Amino acid sequence: MKMSATTQSGGPVTAADAKSEATPALPKRRAGVVLKARRDWPPLAIHSAQLVILAAILAFWEFGVRAGFINAFFWSSPSDIARVARIFVTEGTALQDTWFTFRATVIGFVAGSLLGAAIGLSLWWSKNAARIVEPFIVVFNAIPKMALGPLIILIFGIGISSKIALAIALTFVITALAAYSGVKSVDEDLVKLTYSLGGRRWDVFRKIILPSSMPWIISSLRINIGLALAGVLVGEFISSQFGLGKVIMYAGATYDMALIWVGITILSVLSMALYGVVVWMERQLLKGFHSAETSRDSTR
Amino acid sequence: MMGTSSAAPKKLDLRGITKRFDTPEGGILAVDDISLSVEKGRFTSIIGQSGCGKSTLFNIFAGLLKPSSGAVVLDGEDITGRAGMISYMLQKDLLLPWRTILDNVIFGLELQGIGRDAARETARPFLARYGLGAFENHYPAALSGGMRQRAALLRTLLCNKDVILLDEPFAALDAQTRFRMQQWLLTLWRDFDLTILFVTHDVDEAIFLSDDIVVLSPRPGRVRDSFPVGLPRPRARDIVTTPEFGRLKHRCLELLFEGRTSEDEEAETA
Ligand SMILES: Nc1ncnc2c1ncn2[C@@H]1O[C@H](COP(=O)(O)OP(=O)(O)O)[C@@H](O)[C@H]1O
Ligand SMILES: [Mg+2]
Numbered sequence: 001m002k003m004s005a006t007t008q009s010g011g012p013v014t015a016a017d018a019k020s021e022a023t024p025a026l027p028k029r030r031a032g033v034v035l036k037a038r039r040d041w042p043p044l045a046i047h048s049a050q051l052v053i054l055a056a057i058l059a060f061w062e063f064g065v066r067a068g069f070i071n072a073f074f075w076s077s078p079s080d081i082a083r084v085a086r087i088f089v090t091e092g093t094a095l096q097d098t099w100f101t102f103r104a105t106v107i108g109f110v111a112g113s114l115l116g117a118a119i120g121l122s123l124w125w126s127k128n129a130a131r132i133v134e135p136f137i138v139v140f141n142a143i144p145k146m147a148l149g150p151l152i153i154l155i156f157g158i159g160i161s162s163k164i165a166l167a168i169a170l171t172f173v174i175t176a177l178a179a180y181s182g183v184k185s186v187d188e189d190l191v192k193l194t195y196s197l198g199g200r201r202w203d204v205f206r207k208i209i210l211p212s213s214m215p216w217i218i219s220s221l222r223i224n225i226g227l228a229l230a231g232v233l234v235g236e237f238i239s240s241q242f243g244l245g246k247v248i249m250y251a252g253a254t255y256d257m258a259l260i261w262v263g264i265t266i267l268s269v270l271s272m273a274l275y276g277v278v279v280w281m282e283r284q285l286l287k288g289f290h291s292a293e294t295s296r297d298s299t300r
Numbered sequence: 301m302m303g304t305s306s307a308a309p310k311k312l313d314l315r316g317i318t319k320r321f322d323t324p325e326g327g328i329l330a331v332d333d334i335s336l337s338v339e340k341g342r343f344t345s346i347i348g349q350s351g352c353g354k355s356t357l358f359n360i361f362a363g364l365l366k367p368s369s370g371a372v373v374l375d376g377e378d379i380t381g382r383a384g385m386i387s388y389m390l391q392k393d394l395l396l397p398w399r400t401i402l403d404n405v406i407f408g409l410e411l412q413g414i415g416r417d418a419a420r421e422t423a424r425p426f427l428a429r430y431g432l433g434a435f436e437n438h439y440p441a442a443l444s445g446g447m448r449q450r451a452a453l454l455r456t457l458l459c460n461k462d463v464i465l466l467d468e469p470f471a472a473l474d475a476q477t478r479f480r481m482q483q484w485l486l487t488l489w490r491d492f493d494l495t496i497l498f499v500t501h502d503v504d505e506a507i508f509l510s511d512d513i514v515v516l517s518p519r520p521g522r523v524r525d526s527f528p529v530g531l532p533r534p535r536a537r538d539i540v541t542t543p544e545f546g547r548l549k550h551r552c553l554e555l556l557f558e559g560r561t562s563e564d565e566e567a568e569t570a
Contacts, residue, residue, distance in 0.1 A: 193394045199384070
């Protein structure tokens with residue numbers, strides 16, 4: 001091996017020369033680059049940095065208001081927000097409003113996702129029905145559903161059902177389209193296999209179509225939880241007796257900037273908590289499907 | 301065709317199978333009037349160039365595709381267009397990635413209406429006996445190609461159908477693994493008293509495994525010739541170097557590439 005390598009690179013071998021003359025020239029290569037090792041900071045250092053930044057923002061805000069170069073009327077101040085928050089929680093309707101928004105969001109999310117999954121999966125049963133229905137779904141998906149808000153409030157009233165309806169309107173299309181994509185991407189050979197092993201149509205649906213589409217459906221949930229909350233909020237903005245959206249609307253109308261900030265803060269925490277639960281749920285559901293991805297990759 | 305001795309019982313009888321596909325560019329005649337009969341317990345290989353209709357033929361046998369004309373007869377009963385009567389295995393192992401190996405192997409049993417626990421009890425001894433015992437609770441992604449094919453084949457076998465179609469099952473495996481899988485398949489064939497129809501484009505593989513070989517012509521697929529192999533069993537690995545093997549191989553290659561000049565082939569590979 002070594003010998004032939006030296007003759008090729010160094011020695012004046014005529015046969016090799018003749019061959020390389022006939023081969024077209026390639027452009028010159030760029031010089032190589034030396035890769036530097038990067039050092040990751042430990043998590044504690046990252047978290048500390050985040051805390052320091054947050055504290056700095058709050059301190060700057062508070063100081064700015066006291067020094068007078070930040071307008072307290074528009075921006076309020078951290079200390080004022082904390083004071084209003086305490087009153088809102090202890091004497092106000094914080095719990096009731098949060099519970100209202102939470103309930104409407106969760107019900108809308110679950111109902112919308114289930115409805116969407118049912119619609120998307122049912123399109124497997126008839127290719128013709130699917131071809132008829134598909135454009136309707138696509139068009140409905142294109143409608144900015146928030147714009148339906150006033151209509152939905154008129155139909156369903158100012159209670160919780162209109163908020164749930166808005167959340168459903170926003171979420172179900174997403175899952176329907178995801179489930180339908182899942183259905184369409186099922187390996188036809190798996191379907192054949194099931195029939196050849198003696199399966200019926202229902203077996204194919206239950207044992208092949210449903211589990212194959214599951215990762216697609218699950219991937220829509222993450223988007224849906226945010227959309228459900230947004231739908232509920234819009235409903236509460238338009239007209240409602242309860243809910244964090246109503247609180248923010250009311251605070252805005254009465255120039256209570258601190259209360260707006262309190263509402264936003266509670267909403268953010270609620271949103272993060274819901275998102276966290278959905279991500280956790282997703283991971284539980286996907287446990288079995290995780291290997292699906294790896295096996296699909298390794299056969300490529 | 302084969303086994304004209306009327307004494308042996310006909311397991312599978314294929315009568316004048318023709319398949320025409322309708323495409324926007326017009327009809328494609330994929331399979332043209334193929335008749336075969338296979339005796340019980342025989343190992344038959346079908347060879348032919350790619351695109352000559354081997355997979356189409358198997359889809360028709362398995363009832364997954366309706367022939368344009370012709371009939372599939374199993375044990376004297378016309379089963380044309382009926383799925384679930386003959387087991388079928390493709391080149392892809394088609395294991396369900398969300399099921400463990402054990403649960404993949406019992407998939408066919410489940411579809412036959414057997415409860416999951418009972419099916420598992422049935423399957424376990426087979427897994428242990430045929431080299432998959434250690435992988436029972438693994439997911440398919442964790443297994444090598446050979447092991448996955450074993451699981452797929454066991455799944456097919458446990459459905460308890462005695463005719464099995466194998467469409468290039470080992471084409472994606474490396475040479476070492478393929479040889480081991482061939483041995484393994486022959487063991488199963490004997491143990492389960494199977495009638496096997498095997499598609500391959502590897503002439504050596506066809507001769508090594510088979511009792512009978514059927515050579516198809518290029519599209520449209522017609523039976524160009526069929527003949528028994530006649531080599532004694534069990535066959536050792538070095539049987540490929542014997543003159544008789546060489547003669548058979550020569551015959552197969554002649555039939556496969558009949559009427560084609562070497563320029564045709566060069567143009568194709570270029
Ligand atoms: N669904 C189909 N529609 C149209 N043509 C098809 C279809 N399936 C197979 N064919 C054609 O029929 C011929 C035989 O295909 P196939 O049975 O897969 O060949 P093989 O398995 O021998 O390689 C090919 O030319 C292929 O293009
Ligand atoms: Mg094929």
